[in-house]
Amino acid sequence: MASIETMRLESKKAGQSLPGIGYIAIVILPTGVFACRDLLPPWVFMWGLCFAIFAGLKWLTWWKARGRVAHAPWRSVAYLLAWPGMDAEAFLGQSLPHRAPAWQACLGALLKTALGAALIWIVARRVPAHQLLARGWVGMLGLILLLHFGSFEVVALFWQRLGVNATPIMSAPLRSTSLGEFWGNRWNLGFRQFSHDLIFRPLQRSLGAGAAGFLVFIVSGLIHELVISLPARGGYGLPTSYFVLQGAGVTLERSALGKRLALRQGWRGWLFTAAFTAGPVFVLFHPWFVQRVIIPFLEAIRAL
Numbered sequence: 001m002a003s004i005e006t007m008r009l010e011s012k013k014a015g016q017s018l019p020g021i022g023y024i025a026i027v028i029l030p031t032g033v034f035a036c037r038d039l040l041p042p043w044v045f046m047w048g049l050c051f052a053i054f055a056g057l058k059w060l061t062w063w064k065a066r067g068r069v070a071h072a073p074w075r076s077v078a079y080l081l082a083w084p085g086m087d088a089e090a091f092l093g094q095s096l097p098h099r100a101p102a103w104q105a106c107l108g109a110l111l112k113t114a115l116g117a118a119l120i121w122i123v124a125r126r127v128p129a130h131q132l133l134a135r136g137w138v139g140m141l142g143l144i145l146l147l148h149f150g151s152f153e154v155v156a157l158f159w160q161r162l163g164v165n166a167t168p169i170m171s172a173p174l175r176s177t178s179l180g181e182f183w184g185n186r187w188n189l190g191f192r193q194f195s196h197d198l199i200f201r202p203l204q205r206s207l208g209a210g211a212a213g214f215l216v217f218i219v220s221g222l223i224h225e226l227v228i229s230l231p232a233r234g235g236y237g238l239p240t241s242y243f244v245l246q247g248a249g250v251t252l253e254r255s256a257l258g259k260r261l262a263l264r265q266g267w268r269g270w271l272f273t274a275a276f277t278a279g280p281v282f283v284l285f286h287p288w289f290v291q292r293v294i295i296p297f298l299e300a301i302r303a304l
Contacts, residue, residue, distance in 0.1 A: 200213060
């Protein structure tokens with residue numbers, strides 16, 4: 001334990017003397033991928049940007065947390081290379097009792113992984129060729145199930161089995177009865193953690209919770225512009241519009257009118273959340289992206 005504490009103090013001193021190192025990856029990696037934009041197929045460019053942004057944010061969250069919590073070196077390696085979440089402090093420093101996850105959770109994660117794979121490699125291929133948008137949407141749904149709801153949960157259960165505090169990044173979003181609950185507690189908790197630690201919390205005091213939260217939605221929109229509209233070379237501004245609408249919805253449900261209409265609870269809150277998130281989703285994943293990125297990607301992996 002003494003060696004771990006010594007390492008923690010040394011890394012903390014290094015972080016204080018070289019704070020800019022934490023931001024290097026989030027600048028260099030996407031820039032490097034963007035430099036190759038004209039050399040890569042749109043779907044390769046999209047995945048390259050996704051990985052570059054993800055890796056840069058992982059590095060940044062790890063850099064900020066590594067000196068605050070005492071942890072074994074293997075946890076840093078595991079966090080950076082084998083965990084999709086962004087709660088670095090919890091993964092590095094918090095331990096859970098060693099126990100096997102419930103079989104229902106394991107079975108559910110495996111079934112969602114299998115369903116996602118089936119949608120990609122079986123169902124999407126059976127959609128008629130002239131219905132490209134429908135084929136693309138089936139493939140995207142499969143990707144979300146395969147990654148976010150399926151394999152990522154399998155990884156979380158694996159780390160929990162080893163006593164690591166690894167919370168699945170999806171937490172039953174269909175149960176949300178408010179937009180605030182959906183985006184804050186149930187959907188893509190990896191991004192939520194990063195945005196809360198690096199954007200919301202630093203700005204909350206100066207801007208207030210409402211403005212800081214709205215800014216998080218704008219940042220989310222801009223990030224999605226990078227990985228959706230930029231590879232597609234079209235539809236610019238639509239992903240940002242989608243997330244601005246989400247911010248407006250959160251503001252509305254927390255307003256006096258929203259409280260009178262009970263937009264944050266019960267069936268009304270559920271319907272309001274579903275309408276705001278799923279209704280305009282075609283603006284987020286616009287036709288340019290589906291036709292120019294997703295369809296070629298599905299064709300490229302046809303033989304796998």
